[in-house]
Amino acid sequence: MNMKRLASVLLVLCSVSAFAKAPPAEAPDGEVWITVGSDALDYVNLALAAAGHAAPTVSGRSGDVTALRVRESQLNLISRMMHEKLNRCGGFMHHDTEAAALAALDPSAAAKGAQATAVTYSIDNAATVTALQAGVEELAIRGVITHLSEGYSTRYYTSATGVSAANWLRGYWASLVPASRANEVTVELFNHSWAQPSVILTIPGTTMAEEVVVLGGHLDSTSNGSIAPGADDDASGIATLTEVIRVLMRQNYRPERTVKFMGYAAEEVGLRGSSAIANHYATTNVDVVGVLQLDMTNFKGRPDVDVAMVTDRTNAAQNTFITDLLDTYQSDVQWTTTYCGYACSDHASWTSAGFAASMPFEAPLSASNRHIHTIHDTIDKSGGDARQAVKFAKLALAYVAELAKGGMVVDQTPPEVAITAPATGSTVSGVTAVTASASDASGVNRVEFLVDGALVATDTTAPYAFDWDTAALSNGSHTLTARAVDGAGLPATSSEVTVTVSNVSSTAGFDPVLKAPRCASPSNVCDSGTLLNGRAGIGPELNAPNTIRNSCRDGLSGVYLVDQSNERIVVSTTDGTHFAPGKLVRIDATVFAYNKLNDKLDLFYSADANNPVWQAITTLAVPTKGLHTLSVTYTLPEGGTAQAVRAVFRNRGSQTPCMEGNYNDHDDLIFTVSPSAMLR
Template sequence: MRLKSLAPVVVSLCCATASAESRDKEVFITIGSEAVTAVRASFRAAGSAPTLVKEANGVSVLKLTESQLGDVSAIMHDQYHRCAGFMAHDTQEAALAALTPAQPTQSLVSYTLDNAAVVNGLFSGLQEASLRSTIVQLSSYTNRYYNNSTGGTQAASWLKSAWESYATGRSDVSVQLYTHSGWTQPSVIATITGEVFPNEVVVIGGHLDSINITVGSSSRPTASAPGADDDASGVATLSEVFRVAMAKGYKPARTVKFMAYAAEEVGLYGSQAIAQAYKSAGTNVVGVLQLDMTNYRGSTAEVTLVTDNTNAAQNAFLGNLIDTYTGYSRTNITCGYGCSDHASWTAQGYPASIPFEALMNQDNPFIHTADDTLANSTDGTTTNNANNALKFARIGAAYLAELGKGTLPGQPTDTQAPSVSLTAPASGATVNGTTSITATATDNVGVNKVEFLVDGVVKGTSFSSPYSFAWDSRTVANGSHTVAAKAHDSAGNNATTAARTVTVANVSTSGTYDTTLRTLRCTAAAATCDSGTLFNGRGTMGPETNTPNTLRGTCGDGSSGTYKSDESVEALKVSTVDGSNFAAGKQVKVEASIWAYASPSSDRLDLYYTANATATTPVWTLLTTLTPAAAGAQTLSATYTLPSGANQAVRAQFRYGTGSPSSACVSNEYNDRDDLVFAVQ
């Protein structure tokens, strides 16, 4: 083990258990900035106001103690009608990272309504009595608080056993307790492996824990908190969908996971842990449905769809499902930052939606108290039933069938492959820059997706007509290459076009060393400027020549460490997005190939640009700061618009340390900077 300078060593202890609450640990939350004043004022009256760490993009980071999380829940409930309403983090670094809006991790799937037989088959098995029985059972655990060593864990164990009984005899189904190191209550996950697209994952979730906000923090683990509506109803709703799917012999095309999350009420802890783990593992989650409070009709509209911190395209799909298969009246609402577990998935870039039981100021008034019982749930006319939750079970079943696709036993088998034709580029065409590959495809049931292949390898996927892919031909060498299209349907049938040969002819330049500027320079305006291998290494580590390769040699490299073990910039490339020559106003992509340290979360890549590389003292503008996803070799990138200037440059600063850079030349013995100069016409 080596120790690096200028970086703190952080020991992160996860959430305290009930037996260790005396060690009330420091935690951080992200919360909508509009609520910060109210939260801090409420705590200030008690002499313990949380510290405001940072605010950005309408979200604030507060530092407080773990025992105060339940009190934050109480404030958000009383003043903003929100369930949770914040996200808890064990470290300041994790909280600060949450201030940056997430980018989608994958393309959305095709949202089609073509599986009505399965939808209707599932509908026929849904039962109010079964749903009600699950709500009764879960709310019988007087308290399901996340660090309650009895009710919270007992409820999870019972649910696991119930789900296992539903799936008896199904080798393609597994049920597991997802344990969390920081508290006693586990999450519960049931998985049905997809038969056609097992690596595409659909998630249907709700939260298992409950809370009583009317008592102090020391009493919360044991105070009465039946949580019949919040959220035994949501868990019972998804559990009923799972039960019927098993009873009907449903076989999904995509892998489907039913999740009952721990620790939602204290900052979405459980769902955050799972969503972050899936993101780290590169799991292709194509859709998430959250069911949180489904059994209290408080508004004229039968269903409300949350539009903030959710995915607009999936929301539209969900609305179409409701209209097509249920006819329930609906309207849109907003619920604020971190109001339920869908926010954990949204924060990781996954498409998530949440249908809710009422307008925010008309929802169940009994939640978070000892009176959140089935007797206080209503379908708008009567109480003590699960009629309202049954509506949401139908929505969940329709979502399962139309996003998970798949079949029920006895349905006709689709054996007909799609028809697919490549429409562009033409055979023998010469291409350069970004080239559009297009195709048409039809199927007797429905086209699931069209993949585009270059030299036999899938390079892009389109999920809806018109099917197309913007291929950056600069990613391959100049010369002959083949392109083709492959269409799939939801039954796993596919067809591929004959390959077409095209000639790639891109104008690009490799940088050569400029003795005046003391780094690599592309002197002719082109579509690409590339350092090649001349930046490999750092300082005295590795084969880098002409080190430090920064403008006029003004920013030196750190000299500590080992090549291909410690940080280094290996290559730098800039290219226009549309494949034309560099010119003011053009969108360009900057790609930095780096070697990250074994603990990549401690590294940061700063990308800068300057409009005048030949100036004695260039003015650097920070484009972005990126964190490596893993240790070792990888390429990170960003885009920007070229300003005016005949000789411009980009800088990659790869440094050991977190937070924002203090300058374009941060001093550290492990840091590396390289500049690439290019001509702009």
């Protein structure tokens, strides 16, 4: 923001930042008009003369303000002079026409041209203020400051990154509006004659919609061609406004007066964005009853001051209203007053247009952030957090609630939700798509899907759906329900949909030819069941050794469930479809371990169970003694329609498909793989 004036502490800052500010690569050179403090006129003349330019034409003067005609390409030079000679970061207002510049010399004329209802300030909406202020989150403010200051090298009004920042802000503000209010709360770009647009979010009023309350801050930063993070100036103000919007939307706030939030473009080069909007509102008779400007909110310049109310070119009655809000709702916040100087921030645009405007600032001007307008204006200069800005977010919420009035509309109607597929009474198998519809006036927060009363999936965005792997359940009747939770936290559960699950059995049987457990039918799961329990002569293992054609023997020593054994192998596709080449499958092998240091599980696969050639998948360790299920995935290869996996659970030794040992166990599982053409 271009507001630092009369503060000697800014002398070094302004000198450095002025020369750090690079002009646009192709500066336009049309005639423009500016208004400056009259005490700066001699310095303007000297600066232009030193650069070989003629003195500017004086168009008019009134009191302490002078209107000048200059070339647009000279604005950067004038800005640098304001920094170097007068310790002012900015110090002028840009005007497109001479008439506009002359009108700015006569505030009384502007006031006559603007339509603004004289409001009676009252503080009587405490329940709403208290509830809104309780919703402020420091982390949310910090996140926006970080994004704007670190995500764009500069937000200068003619730069591509400055345009990107404005577009991002529009999208982010829109994302805070719940779907149920998307047709009511609007977020729009206000385009200008330069590249960067301003951003405006509007919450329409309920009973006094024609009266408008404005809260604004500028989204640009100082320079084009160099790094200008602008964390405090003014990512902090934009982030504070964003948090106010987030809280209002989350708590379903409905104002009586219309509330508009504005992210202004091109503040750093003469308050251009805010001037364009304020003047447009004045000429089109928009009834703006109050304006709050947030320009720099996150640097605590003095330990004994939290908020400094700017007294010049602001509205005294509204300033008193704001300090009364602080005394009423934030009694722990210490405030004082400060003087800002001519054209120090966007509130001056609204004051010049004839509207009541105020600016609470983060510190007295003499203690303001010395890093603004430099590459060092980063969030770490404010302690790396947004605790100071939290105070301004709470103040802005109190301002909205007490000037726009209104309150939160509590949603007491639960959402409507229904399962739309599959149909009740249908038969399902394999992976089945389950879909649901859900709606609510406050928006739907999420839809939960339940099978037989157990939660199996959650979807937060429409269309609400999940893929149900029916093979994980037993064949027979099962119920589906959907539970929706709306934006107010109210739940509702759909009617039950009853379906019949009918899948080919996924439990293996013993193949008397291959001498191992086998799933003969195409499926997405093959489970050895209880066929592998135990080892050789210990435990209940049937058909030992359960390796293809008895190709590998098991050790005979030990006691069941004391010493090592394979207990179960399950192979399944990760996407729920049938086994086929190229599918990612998961092996879940259950073992009983005796010694976590020496026991290892080796897993192998063969692309052809009839003529097995074993390929290693992995070796897995056990975490402790006892029963464990160890898992790994691999991709099914091209090969025969009967493929197999082998589990070798060994005590000591190294990875090999067959290892003699007193405590070693070898087991195979054969399953049917569909050809690629049959992949479904």
